[in-house]
Amino acid sequence: MTLLANILIDGIAYGMVLFIISVGLSITLGLMRFVNLAHGAFAMTGGYLAAWLVGAQGWPFGWGLLAAVVLTGLLGAVLEALVLRRLYRRSELEQVLFTIGLTFLFVATANLLAGPEVQLIPLPAWLKTPVDLGIRTLPAQRLLVIAAGLAVLALSALVLGRSRFGIWLRATVDNTGAAAALGIPVKWVYAATFGVGAALAGLGGILGAELMPLEPYYPIKYLVLVLVVVAVGGMGSITGSAVAALALGTIETASKYLASDWGSLFFFLSMALFLAWRPQGLLVARRA
């Protein structure tokens, strides 16, 4: 019983981190049809910035986190406006190659600036204190991760469903040309969406630093994980990504607890099964 609770709590926390990181990728893939393998690099950037601001500069955790997330978002928006925008019309293979190259550049830069060691984000006292849930005590940090995941899910659903920006975004996803003809600032929507996606990846990188340690190879190591979540969840489907992230996160955690010597076998096996069952995404019915 305790084992089951452990698996569930850790799995959900892990899944929430995966979800927060992959939301942005899911939207860019759905919106711009842009295969961005450099998405994990934004998560790493957020984590590194937070580690630098909180650790070396001595900022309070909350402010450091906020600044790191905003800066990562800005970096994403600038990159989109300057370079990535030119690649939307290119073939899938070219996008894959470019963003792999970009990832390598991020890895090398991270090593150049901070060295090959694992970066730690010092947690404030209120996040280290264990919280008693009745079944088990767990660090407040886990609770923060789960809460943040739920908040991102709720907020993005609200923004997409209710706000003016959400309407623009959905219109642009459905038909960019028509949306532009109707006066929607399509380019601005692209840059803003990309920036928000990068910022969320940064948030995920910071919150998940305990589960996915920050090191220069971070973007390559966790790239596949994030891509799997997006592919299984369905491109552009936020709820799909959440379901996929929670399911895969729990499966990965369970296999770590129960069958650690099999590595990530069950993770990829379940991914293959999910994709075979619903190639368009978990919540999308197969197109006829």
Next chain:
Amino acid sequence: MTSLSLHAPPLWRQVLPYAALLGLALLIYFVFPDQLPMAARIAALAIFVMSLDLVVGYGGLATLGHSAMYGVGAYAAGLLATHLTGNPLLGLLAGACAGAVLALLSGLFLLRYEGLTFLMLTIAISQIAQNLASKLRQWTGGDDGLSGFTIQKILGLASFDLQGRVAFVYCFAVMFICLWLMRRLMASPFGLACVGIHQNRQRMAALGTRIRWQLLKLYTIAGAFAGISGALAAQVAQIVGLDSLGFELSAEALVMLVLGGAGNLWGALVGTVVFASIHHWASTLNPYHWLFIIGGMLVTMVLVPRERWGQALSRRLQLFRRAAAPSGASS
């Protein structure tokens, strides 16, 4: 992407590139004998990149899991030498069979999907293979790798020497034959059908081509060649590691392929040689700084497409343009 001409070029122009390649090999053998071990590795790797070219360049299937077939071929050759016989040619055969069987079985499942789903599933297949190899430690040696097998004399004539002379001749000969076979294959009606599928699936389906069957054939053949490449590398290095199944190998091979130009087997060969040479030269650097180079190469290659380089080059060398003009039926 691939230029097709209905009229076969004259014989001397068909033979010329092979002769040049042979000349290059002789040059390396006699003038740079201390580079032979590296040249042997490059030759083995080139087969892998060419087999990737069949899938990516000709078939138009973006894959990041091609190393699965390479690794399986390498393990097959290593296991054969450990448990049954050290005959090198039988080892190559075992590698080819293992690669082809894995490609056939995974292709039956993979080729039902397209685009990103296909890409992700190829990654999944190679990751599953890698995790299995890591788990089956009593067979594969797990993290330590499979080693301690010996390879018999090649054709009963010569055994591997320390200077790597025999290894180079062996690898180069196998690569030469594989290159010739693949070139012949892709110039056949089957190869043209694959290029057609790449260019327009609907039209080829309307013309009566059985798309999935042709692609499955292509994928299986490419798997066999990838298996040969893995087996060859395993025999020369006499060790097989888990990284031979890994994601990084697939990604690097893709870089080499695009560097030289996909959809043309000579391009795959050139790309492998260029990439491996830069890697060799940069191996004295910090491995992280190496990532600056390869990352920079990738980014520039996409931003400044190879066609534009080619055009600039051919404008300089009028000769090339003249030669290309008559056969101008390019896609």
